[in-house]
Amino acid sequence: xxxxxxxxxxxFLIFVALIWRPVGRMLGAALDARTKKIREELDEVVRLRExxxxxxxxxxxxxxxxVKETEAILDHAREEAERIARHxxxxxxxxxxxxxxxxxxxxxxxxxxALVEVKAAAVDLGLRATRALLATTLDAKxxxxxxxxxxxxxxxxxx
Numbered sequence: 001x002x003x004x005x006x007x008x009x010x011x012f013l014i015f016v017a018l019i020w021r022p023v024g025r026m027l028g029a030a031l032d033a034r035t036k037k038i039r040e041e042l043d044e045v046v047r048l049r050e051x052x053x054x055x056x057x058x059x060x061x062x063x064x065x066x067v068k069e070t071e072a073i074l075d076h077a078r079e080e081a082e083r084i085a086r087h088x089x090x091x092x093x094x095x096x097x098x099x100x101x102x103x104x105x106x107x108x109x110x111x112x113x114a115l116v117e118v119k120a121a122a123v124d125l126g127l128r129a130t131r132a133l134l135a136t137t138l139d140a141k142x143x144x145x146x147x148x149x150x151x152x153x154x155x156x157x158x159x
Contacts, residue, residue, distance in 0.1 A: 138146070 135143075
């Protein structure tokens, strides 16, 4: 009744049933190992992604801090430059005022010296004119008397 093909099919099914369990376990273990490996790789990818995001956030914070620090440095530099410019302008104004004062003092001294020279020249001219006038109008006795009176007057003023 049952032909050869039937028994070959039954033998094949028995063979497959006997081999199915160990092969199924091996295939299941291989698939489980592959699944585990894929899961580990996915976990690693997630971990790396989180690390990358944390590193990116850290770098972004550092960048923002650097920008703020740079802005603070620039603001400080601007303030310092303005302070130096104001200080320089103040020093320049003080220096110009001192130089103007020195020039005014030099002019005043020059005026005083010129006035003294003019007075000295006027006195000298007056003395020469007086000598010439006295020499022509007074005799030697009157000249000696005037000289003695002048010397006495100078002595009185000195004491």
